[in-house]
Amino acid sequence: xxxxxxxxxxxxxxxxxxxxxxxxxxxxxxxxxxxxxxxxxxxxxxxxxxxxxxxxxxxxxxxxxxxxxxxxxxxxxxxxxxxxxxxxxxxxxxxxxxxxxxxxxxxxxxxxxxxxxxxxxxxxxxxxxxxxxxxxxxxxxxxxxxxxxxxxxxxxxxxxxxxxxxxxxxxxxxxxxxxxxxxxxxx
Amino acid sequence: xxxxxxxxxxxxxxxxxxxxxxxxxxxxxxxxxxxxxxxxxxxxxxxxxxxxxxxxxxxxxxxxxxxxxxxxxxxxxxxxxxxxxxxxxxxxxxxxxxxxxxxxxxxxxxxxxxxxxxxxxxxxxxxxxxxxxxxxxxxxxxxxxxxxxxxxxxxxxxxxxxxxxxxxxxxxxxxxxxxxxxxxxxxxxxxxxxxxxxxxxxxxxxxxxxxxxxxxxxxxxxxxxxxxxxxxxxxxxxxxxxxxxxxxxxxxxxxxxxxxxxxxxxxxxxxxxxxxxxxxxxxxxxxxxxxxxxxxxxxxxxxxxxxxxxxxxxxxxxxxxxxxxxxxxxxxxxxxxxxxxxxxxxxxxxxxxxxxxxxxxxxxxxxxxxxxxxxxxxxxxxxxxxxxxxxxxxxxxxxxxxxxxxxxxxxxxxxxxxxxxxxxxxxxxxxxxxxxxxxxxxxxxxxxxxxxxxxxxxxxxxxxxxxxxxxxxx
Numbered sequence: 001x002x003x004x005x006x007x008x009x010x011x012x013x014x015x016x017x018x019x020x021x022x023x024x025x026x027x028x029x030x031x032x033x034x035x036x037x038x039x040x041x042x043x044x045x046x047x048x049x050x051x052x053x054x055x056x057x058x059x060x061x062x063x064x065x066x067x068x069x070x071x072x073x074x075x076x077x078x079x080x081x082x083x084x085x086x087x088x089x090x091x092x093x094x095x096x097x098x099x100x101x102x103x104x105x106x107x108x109x110x111x112x113x114x115x116x117x118x119x120x121x122x123x124x125x126x127x128x129x130x131x132x133x134x135x136x137x138x139x140x141x142x143x144x145x146x147x148x149x150x151x152x153x154x155x156x157x158x159x160x161x162x163x164x165x166x167x168x169x170x171x172x173x174x175x176x177x178x179x180x181x182x183x184x185x186x187x
Numbered sequence: 188x189x190x191x192x193x194x195x196x197x198x199x200x201x202x203x204x205x206x207x208x209x210x211x212x213x214x215x216x217x218x219x220x221x222x223x224x225x226x227x228x229x230x231x232x233x234x235x236x237x238x239x240x241x242x243x244x245x246x247x248x249x250x251x252x253x254x255x256x257x258x259x260x261x262x263x264x265x266x267x268x269x270x271x272x273x274x275x276x277x278x279x280x281x282x283x284x285x286x287x288x289x290x291x292x293x294x295x296x297x298x299x300x301x302x303x304x305x306x307x308x309x310x311x312x313x314x315x316x317x318x319x320x321x322x323x324x325x326x327x328x329x330x331x332x333x334x335x336x337x338x339x340x341x342x343x344x345x346x347x348x349x350x351x352x353x354x355x356x357x358x359x360x361x362x363x364x365x366x367x368x369x370x371x372x373x374x375x376x377x378x379x380x381x382x383x384x385x386x387x388x389x390x391x392x393x394x395x396x397x398x399x400x401x402x403x404x405x406x407x408x409x410x411x412x413x414x415x416x417x418x419x420x421x422x423x424x425x426x427x428x429x430x431x432x433x434x435x436x437x438x439x440x441x442x443x444x445x446x447x448x449x450x451x452x453x454x455x456x457x458x459x460x461x462x463x464x465x466x467x468x469x470x471x472x473x474x475x476x477x478x479x480x481x482x483x484x485x486x487x488x489x490x491x492x493x494x495x496x497x498x499x500x501x502x503x504x505x506x507x508x509x510x511x512x513x514x515x516x517x518x519x520x521x522x523x524x525x526x527x528x529x530x531x532x533x534x535x536x537x538x539x540x541x542x543x544x545x546x547x548x549x550x551x552x553x554x555x556x557x558x559x560x561x562x563x564x565x566x567x568x569x570x571x572x573x574x575x576x577x578x579x580x581x582x583x584x585x586x587x588x589x590x591x592x593x594x595x596x597x598x599x600x601x602x603x604x605x606x607x608x609x610x611x612x613x614x615x616x617x618x619x620x621x622x623x624x625x626x627x628x629x630x631x632x633x634x635x636x637x638x639x640x641x642x643x644x645x646x647x648x649x650x651x652x653x654x655x656x657x658x659x660x661x
Contacts, residue, residue, distance in 0.1 A: 016508075016511075016512070017508045017509070017511075017512055018387055018388070018487050018512060020487075020625075020627045020628075022606075022625070022627040022628065022629055022630050023627065023628055023629070026607075026629055026633070027606050027607045027608040027630075028607065028608070028633075030223050030251075030608060031223070031252060031270070031272035031273055031275070031276055031608065032226075032272070032276075033226035033227065033230070033275060033276060033279045034226075034227065034230075035227055044629075045628050045629050045633070068508055069388060069508065070387060070388035070391065070421065073387055073388065073421065074323065074418075074625060074627060075322070075323050075337075075606075075625075076224065076321055076322055076323040076325075076337035076338060076339055077223075077224065077339075078224065078227075078321075078339035078340040078341060081339070096388060096391060097391075098388075098391060098421060099357075099391060099392060099421070099423050100323060100337055100338070100339060100423065103338075103339060103342065104339035104340075104341065107339065107341035107342070108341070117508075154208070154210075154355065155208050156206070156208055156210050156353075167341075167345060167353060168231075168235070168237070168344065168345050168348050168349065170353075171212060171345065171348075171349045171351060171353060172348070172349060174203065174204050174212055174351075175349075177203050177204045177212065178203055178212075178214070178240075178349060178350065178351055181203040181214050182214075185200075185214075187214065187216065187244075
């Protein structure tokens, strides 16, 4: 996994609560055996509507997405995280994320930043005109107007993101403990 | 010893390694694999030169994109899948299970079905085990007292390679329902009531334990319906403490322990309950008697009202985000504030999915359908049993005849019209009374409008052409 320390650039000011994984990537696109090429199909139902942020050239290729509460709710499809990564999104900012999506995002080097609704509202406003910065080193989100919002992140996830660590390799280093567990429990 | 909840007991029993920040390496006892979320995981193993650590704890079956039409011809030959992408995913699964030695239920086997129907039915899911699958409705297995949750494909790969997952403990949420259920009220109505009460994100970060006499009185299949929809309230898992009903359900299942091992297992399983005085991080109480047969009006499972209710007015929502979401939902659903749900015509009926495709669900629906016909406004009504064994049982009870005589199509097992990944879809702008679990935008097909309800209520919608109060038909 590519290490990620900072993400800086324009941000899709999507807003909206309960953006579910069917909206992020429709089921018609899950019939793939690969991970690439899903970006063009992301947010298909939103893209079909008028005046949406994905059709606005100002945000084309934006590396950040700002959304409402409970982003990524619904199915466990990791295709949602792959689609976001494939469209160039490296960080999502929202007041909350579904548990499964947050895990999938993290495993694909996609930074999920949790900030309170009023802060997200402020960022949505700034993002219409200006770039946003996400810094994992200092754990802050910044704007060109000197806003500086601190966020919290699980230390292990932060370390993996910044180090680009392969979690399976990390776990396999505990193979002896897994062997011991299986012996102890007769599994 | 500190009193512990059921969740904490199962968690503690599966800790392989505890890290300083509280993250634990948790052992996974059972891993269900299906065709949609596994190909990239097997590809990852191959690329890294890794093997499946415990094929014997893994079980694969295809369900999501298998068509529900006939799978073999008159001479018993397997029919090809018309959709090339679907065919490729099934072929990839079959090649992967062969290469990595993973037990596999063939698409044409009588045991084939939806992963969350197959696991309990085969006795693969057992009380006190940790169960994972690359599918969010894995929560269903919690009905048997298993800690079960959905995972993404990277985690599927992690479990295949290591039989473990790195997890942080969840918070605990007690959902308590006491009292008896009213006439015509099913487990699905209880599940919808819980989601309506908690909200679609209310259970995020939590594991639910369903407690109280309303849940204790439920059959194991009813509990499977409730646990299944825990994820729709944001909770990754939902648990029921195993009891005599659980043991009776599991005894004699092909993969459950037998003989002396069975007796020893039951003895262990009896310990699987929350200690008295064990604190939950949160508790929610629901008066079972207040739950009515229900139906959803919007595009989130939390958008639920009793069947006697009306479409809400977005302006009545205090939260601006909710107001906006309700407005968008009504526009998508083609509904107006104040409209009676019972006046909304439906063109499609779907009885099936991992939430409601077991034998009791089919019996409930058949009871309403028997002696009646589909309303002429219904264009398509599907009954899709959750597994080949459910199908066989239903046919032995002649339920297939009841449905067919009313005008329903009787199909082969699979996920079907729940998620628009196979040929069973609802056309744009048309409305479906569905026993599935999600009414998201586009879930049953682009532009499709979904109303979630119980099997009996879906049957009532089929014979009346609208969401109807099943109590008037029983």
